[in-house]
Amino acid sequence: xxxxxxxxxxxxxxxxxxxxxxxxxxxxxxxxxxxxxxxxxxxxxxxxxxxxxxxxxxxxxxxxxxxxxxxxxxxxxxxxxxxxxxxxxxxxxxxxxxxxxxxxxxxxxxxxxxxxxxxxxxxxxxxxxxxxxxxxxxxxxxxxxxxxxxxxxxxxxxxxxxxxxxxxxxxxxxxxxxxxxxxxxxxxxxxxxxxxxxxxxxxxxxxxxxxxxxxxxxxxxxxxxxxxxxxxxxxxxxxxxxxxxxxxxxxxxxxxxxxxxxxxxxxxxxxxxxxxxxxxxxxxxxxxxxxxxxxxxxxxxxxxxxxxxxxxxxxxxxxxxxxxxxxxxxxxxxxxxxxxxxxxxxxxxxxxxxxxxxxxxxxxxxxxxxxxxxxxxxx
Numbered sequence: 001x002x003x004x005x006x007x008x009x010x011x012x013x014x015x016x017x018x019x020x021x022x023x024x025x026x027x028x029x030x031x032x033x034x035x036x037x038x039x040x041x042x043x044x045x046x047x048x049x050x051x052x053x054x055x056x057x058x059x060x061x062x063x064x065x066x067x068x069x070x071x072x073x074x075x076x077x078x079x080x081x082x083x084x085x086x087x088x089x090x091x092x093x094x095x096x097x098x099x100x101x102x103x104x105x106x107x108x109x110x111x112x113x114x115x116x117x118x119x120x121x122x123x124x125x126x127x128x129x130x131x132x133x134x135x136x137x138x139x140x141x142x143x144x145x146x147x148x149x150x151x152x153x154x155x156x157x158x159x160x161x162x163x164x165x166x167x168x169x170x171x172x173x174x175x176x177x178x179x180x181x182x183x184x185x186x187x188x189x190x191x192x193x194x195x196x197x198x199x200x201x202x203x204x205x206x207x208x209x210x211x212x213x214x215x216x217x218x219x220x221x222x223x224x225x226x227x228x229x230x231x232x233x234x235x236x237x238x239x240x241x242x243x244x245x246x247x248x249x250x251x252x253x254x255x256x257x258x259x260x261x262x263x264x265x266x267x268x269x270x271x272x273x274x275x276x277x278x279x280x281x282x283x284x285x286x287x288x289x290x291x292x293x294x295x296x297x298x299x300x301x302x303x304x305x306x307x308x309x310x311x312x313x314x315x316x317x318x319x320x321x322x323x324x325x326x327x328x329x330x331x332x333x334x335x336x337x338x339x340x341x342x343x344x345x346x347x348x349x350x351x352x353x354x355x356x357x358x359x360x361x362x363x364x365x366x367x368x369x370x371x372x373x374x375x376x377x378x379x
Contacts, residue, residue, distance in 0.1 A: 049199065
């Protein structure tokens with residue numbers, strides 16, 4: 001079949017239009033990936049604030065089912081109760097937490113040194129223990145003591161101007177780094193708290209804003225997806241808070257009964273690490289066992305058995321009961337996503353892997369079942 005000149009011209013125009021649109025789409029998708037990669041830490045920080053807002057909104061709505069008060073009043077009551085609870089913990093247990101945290105840090109450093117010595121004596125390479133310049137080498141001495149130790153001035157001699165300038169510069173540099181690190185950490189906490197309170201104070205505004213960004217013909221579908229994601233994450237957050245509290249309290253009481261020093265701070269860290277599925281439990285177990293070795297092999301073995309029992313309670317009792325209606329993600333799939341996101345985005349990706357996978361699952365499930373009602377009606 002021979003096409004006319006107008007048809008050939010129209011075909012070439014359609015092909016050029018398709019190539020142009022495809023090229024623009026590829027460029028925009030590449031730019032989106034680059035933006036996500038470059039600003040990953042900021043985006044995950046904002047996502048953490050959104051999770052906090054969802055949690056506060058869930059508790060506020062739960063309070064509203066019992067107390068018929070305006071949303072703003074209920075949110076103020078929830079925030080005040082949380083602030084008073086945290087202030088009470090800091091006031092009553094602040095000294096205990098600080099003391100046990102210091103003791104735990106010294107105990108872990110001592111046990112790591114003992115483990116390294118044991119491995120060295122059995123011919124195992126321990127270079128992976130060298131996390132900094134101050135880490136001791138195989139002979140047990142720090143590198144700075146043998147290679148970079150400054151010359152000691154003779155007794156009675158005053159240090160020169162160069163030595164004074166070098167020491168002063170080092171002090172200023174370390175102080176500046178510490179100050180920047182503190183400001184960065186406090187700033188991140190402030191950003192998360194501000195975003196959480198902002199999202200919880202006016203959830204309808206942000207919900208309607210996201211829906212408005214979608215094309216008019218797809219707004220119903222977008223609103224349904226957003227509602228399902230919010231509902232799933234709210235249920236997951238409530239269940240996760242209960243799991244964290246149970247793990248922290250059981251670990252604290254169990255270690256206290258065994259007689260492990262620092263049981264309170266170990267319970268706190270176990271509860272906080274329970275937020276990270278699988279990996280968090282492993283890290284908490286290693287810390288508990290290392291801290292227990294200072295009390296002897298029997299307490300360490302008892303602490304290990306306690307950790308296994310707590311992990312079994314979390315994995316096979318609490319999580320299936322509390323989250324069977326919230327999430328249904330195979331463990332291998334979740335662990336694989338945790339490894340990938342942890343390698344790519346660090347601790348943020350590791351901690352937020354589960355809610356990110358939950359969002360993806362909700363969207364996939366929605367698009368898989370979206371066409372079912374029309375087909376059923378047509379039949």
